[in-house]
Amino acid sequence: MTRLTGSALRVTVFVGENDTWHHKPLYSEIVHRAHAAGLAGASVFRGIEGYGASSLIHTSRLLSLSEDLPVAIVIVDSEERVRAFLPQLDELVTEGLVILDDCEVIRYAGREGKEGEPDTKGKKSL
Numbered sequence: 001m002t003r004l005t006g007s008a009l010r011v012t013v014f015v016g017e018n019d020t021w022h023h024k025p026l027y028s029e030i031v032h033r034a035h036a037a038g039l040a041g042a043s044v045f046r047g048i049e050g051y052g053a054s055s056l057i058h059t060s061r062l063l064s065l066s067e068d069l070p071v072a073i074v075i076v077d078s079e080e081r082v083r084a085f086l087p088q089l090d091e092l093v094t095e096g097l098v099i100l101d102d103c104e105v106i107r108y109a110g111r112e113g114k115e116g117e118p119d120t121k122g123k124k125s126l
Contacts, residue, residue, distance in 0.1 A: 007105075009102060009103070015073070016052075016058075019071075030042070030089070031073065033092070037084070042074065047070035052097070079102075
């Protein structure tokens with residue numbers, strides 16, 4: 001069970017959707033490494049429009065420019081654990097932007113039910 005409340009550090013990594021690491025999506029490699037490092041959580045968000053250092057605007061509105069949309073990977077954990085993970089990001093992110101900012105976690109708790117199974121009380125599928 002993972003519990004994280006109070007002060008934390010958030011790292012946000014901005015890369016392109018088509019960026020890869022050894023023929024695998026870069027965002028997926030970052031999430032899997034964060035998981036292997038035992039970090040509290042990581043999520044990937046796909047942008048619908050944006051631009052970076054190239055100043056070329058990528059958008060989902062125009063079919064011809066809908067490739068390589070911006071992707072943000074957000075990871076939150078204690079400052080110590082996030083900073084220990086930064087060398088892996090240095091290795092992986094050759095083009096992109098990495099932002100660190102302080103945040104406060106109000107509540108994050110992994111729940112377990114019987115015999116280590118996830119608790120699904122109150123959760124309904126659509």
